[in-house]
Amino acid sequence: MQSLSAPTSPPSTVLGQHLIAEYYGCAPGVLDDLEALKEMMLAAAQKAGATPVKAEFHRFMPQGVSGVVIIAESHLTIHTWPEYAYAAIDFFTCGHSTYPMRAHEFLSQALGSSHSHLLTLARGIFDGEKGASGTEASGSARDYGPGKT
Amino acid sequence: MQSLSAPTSPPSTVLGQHLIAEYYGCAPGVLDDLEALKEMMLAAAQKAGATPVKAEFHRFMPQGVSGVVIIAESHLTIHTWPEYAYAAIDFFTCGHSTYPMRAHEFLSQALGSSHSHLLTLARGIFDGEKGASGTEASGSARDYGPGKT
Numbered sequence: 542m543q544s545l546s547a548p549t550s551p552p553s554t555v556l557g558q559h560l561i562a563e564y565y566g567c568a569p570g571v572l573d574d575l576e577a578l579k580e581m582m583l584a585a586a587q588k589a590g591a592t593p594v595k596a597e598f599h600r601f602m603p604q605g606v607s608g609v610v611i612i613a614e615s616h617l618t619i620h621t622w623p624e625y626a627y628a629a630i631d632f633f634t635c636g637h638s639t640y641p642m643r644a645h646e647f648l649s650q651a652l653g654s655s656h657s658h659l660l661t662l663a664r665g666i667f668d669g670e671k672g673a674s675g676t677e678a679s680g681s682a683r684d685y686g687p688g689k690t
Numbered sequence: 691m692q693s694l695s696a697p698t699s700p701p702s703t704v705l706g707q708h709l710i711a712e713y714y715g716c717a718p719g720v721l722d723d724l725e726a727l728k729e730m731m732l733a734a735a736q737k738a739g740a741t742p743v744k745a746e747f748h749r750f751m752p753q754g755v756s757g758v759v760i761i762a763e764s765h766l767t768i769h770t771w772p773e774y775a776y777a778a779i780d781f782f783t784c785g786h787s788t789y790p791m792r793a794h795e796f797l798s799q800a801l802g803s804s805h806s807h808l809l810t811l812a813r814g815i816f817d818g819e820k821g822a823s824g825t826e827a828s829g830s831a832r833d834y835g836p837g838k839t
Binding site for chain 2: 556557559561563594595597599607609611615616618620622625627629631633635660662664665666667
């Protein structure tokens, strides 16, 4: 990951990874289908190697869905705007047994997104000995176009 | 908000605000107290003008708590590492009726945090006419020290 503040040495401990994903140009219909989105998000968690604990989804009137999948490793959320063909997803994981990019690859295809944007944040940065905390989030940003997921 | 890519003109539509907050040097005890954290997060949502819909919290063994508050305006999550005196929070809101910084101010004090770091992301950026999407997340980062919350 590239640091926003360009530190001269890498942090010794990073407690969590936070993948912030934007999906634009999504397929019609899917963004307003609560059951399809719930199934999709649970599948994404599993494909990333995460363990779903609970899922809570809510459909708004006249349109749009918000959902949270609590996983043993942290959380995965989605908020959709069907009128903009747009979905906002974030995927927070701790430990080294999950692969958030697998969730992204699956979701990009399942949502039929024409292009997406990813930002990866390192959460809880501790430099040097335990207890000495860093205060900068680091992250990298990437765009994905058609066929580049 | 400052754009990471420094566009020459501001986006015309931003669908959501995402506040990513790191709290370091938190008070002992509170980060492992599920009920206290649940109450604190519900209070934070209300102080920001958000409407809590559901709260799901889980305590890990031997320590640490994860929690999600689903709000009508999106979500508020927390993950704690008592052994690092650290809490990771994110607060996603849509619309213009919520004030995430009020949640931050409350949480910083309630957690007894010695210093914090905030990153504010604009989610779902649409430039120009509806349907024409931007692909860059924009954000601003700030550090807060003792007494500067």
